[in-house]
Structures are given as structure tokens and as C-alpha cells.
Amino acid sequence: MLTIEGLRSRYGRIEVLHGIDLRVDSGEIVTVVGANGAGKTTLLRCLSGVQPVTGGAITFRGETLTPVPAYRRLRRGLAHSPEGRQIFTNLSVEENLRLGAFLFSDARVEKDMDDAFQMFPVLKQKRNLAAGGLSGGQQQMLAMARALMGRPSCLLLDEPSMGLAPIIVAQIFDVVSGLKALGVTVLLVEQNAFGALKIADRGYVMETGCITMQGDASELIADPRIRAAYLGI
Amino acid sequence: MSELLQFLFSGVTVGAVYALVALGFTIIYNASDVVNFAQGEFVMLGGMITWFAHAAGLPLPLAALIAIAATAALGVAMNKLAIEPARGAPVVSLIIITIGASIFIQGAAQLVFDKQIHSFPAFSGDDPIRIGGATILPQSLWVIGGALATFVGLWVFFTRTLLGRAVLATSNNRLAAQLVGINTNFVMTLSFALSAGIGALAGVLATPITLTSYGVGIGFALKGFAGAMLGGMGNPKGALVGGFAIGLIEAMTAGYLSSQYKDAAAFIMILLVLFFMPQGLFGRKSTDRV
Ligand SMILES: Nc1ncnc2c1ncn2[C@@H]1O[C@H](COP(=O)(O)OP(=O)(O)O)[C@@H](O)[C@H]1O
């Protein structure tokens, strides 16, 4: 579904992605784990088009994505729940979700919103409140729900567990693993390698802008090097 | 009593013009965080182009439409040529760019048109309407009605239309707006067109009363800016109320003190707001968690 070949990107003169090769097949949950500063966020920003690419190719559902502007990529089926949540803080929870469905005006929007509230019931209680007043965990839920309102075939998810209490993290990872059943392919980027590898089919390890290991999630989770470097075991 | 009423009428009339200018500030500020000091030049162009086209023989309504459309197009050009290329520069640099644009537009207007003072006929004649011992010009009613209609139109646009919500979303979080599928560059273009068009409308409505020339823009910009600050930069309701308030303060100062001090009134308001109430009357509500 998503193929990345030799992807390079830079901030000013400093290159931070040095040729990334990565593949996500339809229906998979694929995770990219790595320490802070490895380039995971930059990778997702390149995929959603808000970060310029300086080399390599991105192919999504058979089409090359590089010339497509960021705002047109959701129309192609690629949604991005970005680092730091980036919700519309001044708008209500419900308005955030409606904007997630900005591209649509059919009856399914209402149904999708009900589904979102079912997925995250706490959002329903807060539907009329300004999103900026939500707790960190609720904001993360809103960010994911908003991305799903865009009816993606593939969801890019940037560190949904960041800064959240373990019980909320567990709830969010549960939802992510449930996306498979909804037919949404997931590319999940995480520092929380253990949590991510547990729900993923395959994983990649990223270090300073390069992929250093890859394989089935179950293999990676058992690999002594990974256990030492990322799982703290 | 009739004296007070007379001052009120003139205050509400200029206040309506300032409110339109303040609304123009608000739209661009919300879309881009830029305080566009060329806003007053849009008012000047609205008046000058209408005068020019009308003097060239076009009927007044057509001349006014052309002026509004041409000014909106100039607003778009300003965004494309001066603001968009500087995207990512500090906001202060962008504001200085708008001041440069303002000086440029003023100079160009002086060359293309001339240095004279101009006007064109009032829309509904010049016979004053008597109310309670005071009088008001029919053109004042046009100005006041224009400001209120514009406000209502903007309110409907922002709260009831998909495109309006796209503008609100872009002003709240540009990155997120792109990710939900909003063309944020188009939103910027639209904001400049809208803002310039509203400024030009103010010029069209006000010129039969205030007259126009190439240099009137800066005054409108400062008064409109004072109104927007007083109401709370970024808040359309604040812009409306603030603009009318500045007009009233100015008219009362001119009436009861001296007309020499009337321009100072707006500056004093700017300073007072900055010192004591930087958020303005309706300060943009900030619910962000830090
Ligand atoms: N806006 C930026 N400007 C300059 N450098 C940046 C910027 N954002 C990230 N970087 C640098 O790029 C590298 C990768 O960052 P990032 O993609 O955020 O990593 P991760 O998400 O894995 O923590 C880091 O060295 C970081 O310092």
C-alpha cells in the first residue's frame, strides 16, 4: 500500500533522513521505533507532505505521492495524526471532528462521528467543550478520532503514547490494534517500543535517520539487541 | 442635548468606517497573525478608483464594483508577492513588509491618479434627515448599514459555511488544517481578497462624506487599528464595537474639546489599551493548555 525508497529530508543544511526504505502492506500495523531525535516525526511529516523531501520516492496505492500537496493527500486516503496532537484548541470537540470530515458532507459524517464517540466515549461527554481544555489523553484521542473522520485507508500515527499515564496508553494501543478490523492500515511511530511492537505486525528500528533493523514484530521484541537498547530489559 | 445627538451621529458614521477597517485587520490577522498596515490603503483605493471610473463616465454602482474587485485583486497580489514569499519570517518582519506595501501603494496611487482631493455624489442625495434636533446625512446611513451588513455577512460566512470554517481552522492551527484537507494557501488568498474588498467598500461608502486622496489611507489604518486593538485583535465582534467606539470617542473629543485633538484621541486609546488591557474588550479567548 505504501512504499518508501531512499527517502531523504533535511532541515536547512542538516540532513536528518539519510535514505529510508520502508514498506507498509494493506491491512498491516507497522511500527517504526527509535529514540528521541531519530527522525520518526520527520518521516511522517514527509509522508503527509508538510515536510519537503530532498530525495527518494514515496508510492501510495500505486501512485507517486511526492508532487501531491499536503492538503490533497487525505483525499488519496492518507491521514496523519501528528506529534503534539495539533488539535484545534479554540474549537469544540465536535467542531474538531467535523473538520476532520472537511472533505465530506454526506450522511456518513454523522455516523462516523457516532463511531468516534463509541471508540472514545469521554469525547462524547465533552463534545461541546473547547478542545484546548481537554486533558492530554483526551486530546490524543481527539487527534486520532479527527484523523479517522477523514476516512483514511492508511493512518500515520505519531507517538500517541507520549506523556500519557499507562492506563490511557493501554486504552489507546487497544484502539490502534482495533483499527485493523475497520480496514485501516496503520504506520505507528513510537518511542514506547514495547507497547508498539506488541500490537504491530512488523517493525522497523530507526537510528539517527537510518533504518538499522527490521522484521516481524514478534522477532524484534525477542531480539536481544532490541531488548537491551529499547525495552530496558 | 441636540448637540450631543449631533456628535453621536457623526461619531457613529466615522465609527462605522473604522469598524470596517478593523474587520479587515481582523480577517488577515486571524488567517496569518499579520497586522496588515496596508489596510488603510485599501480604503483609499476604494474611494480613488471609484472616483476615477465614475469621472471616466461609468455609472456609480459599476464604478464602485470595479473599485472593490480591483482592490481585492490587489490584496491577493500583495499576499502572493510580498507575504507568501516571506512565509516563516518573524511576524515583525511581515508587519514591516505590510508597512512597505502601504508606502508603495500610496506612491503608486499618487502616480496613477493625482495629488488632488476627490469625491463623487452621495448615493441618496445630500438632503440631511432631521432627527431630534440634529441632522444626519443619508450617506451616513449607507455607511452604518454597510458596516452592519458586512459584519452579519462575515458572521454567517464564518459560522455557517464550510469555507468559513476552513478559515477559522487555518487561523487556529495551520498544520492541522492542511492535514484535514484544507488548502491553507487558498485560505490566505481568500482572506486578503476579503479584507481588501471590505476596505475598499469602506472607501466607497465613506468618500462622499470624508472625501479622498492618495494619502488618506494611513489615517484610516491607524484608527481602524485602534478599533481592532480596543475590541481585541482577532475578534470580529470586538472589531465592530471597537471601531464604533473609536469613532464616538473621536467625535466627542472634536465636539467638546477641540477638533485639533480628534486624531490624538485614537492614539491615546491605543496607548491606554496597550498599557491597561492588552487583550482588548473581547480579547481572543485562549483556551490552549501550555
Ligand atoms: N524544525 C526543526 N528544525 C531543525 N531541526 C529539526 C527540526 N525538527 C526536528 N529537527 C531535528 O531532526 C532530527 C529528527 O527529529 P524528529 O524527526 O523530530 O525525531 P523523532 O520524532 O524521532 O524524535 C533531530 O535531530 C531534530 O533535532
Ligand SMILES: [Mg+2]
Ligand atoms: Mg517525534
